[in-house]
Amino acid sequence: MKVFKRFSPIQIARYVKSFHKGAFAVESVGEFEFEAGMIRVDRLPQHQKRALAGKVNTLLRSLRPELPSYC
Secondary structure (H helix, E strand, O other), X not given: OEEEOOOOHHHHHHHXXXXXXXXXXXXXXXXXXXXXXXXXXXXXXXHHHHHHHHHHHHHHHXXXXXXXXXX
């Protein structure tokens, strides 16, 4: 499990994107799980954690390459 010293959405998004499934923690916030390249928000108890996970998930969506229109 990777432990981040502070909440940095771009670093966390790169970590989640590269490992696709696992867990990480932010020292001042707590633990998070991710699966299929997205942070699981259904298992997060606090509203603050859900908001932070939402920011990272939004960033992850923007980092994904779009499929060509002919697919």
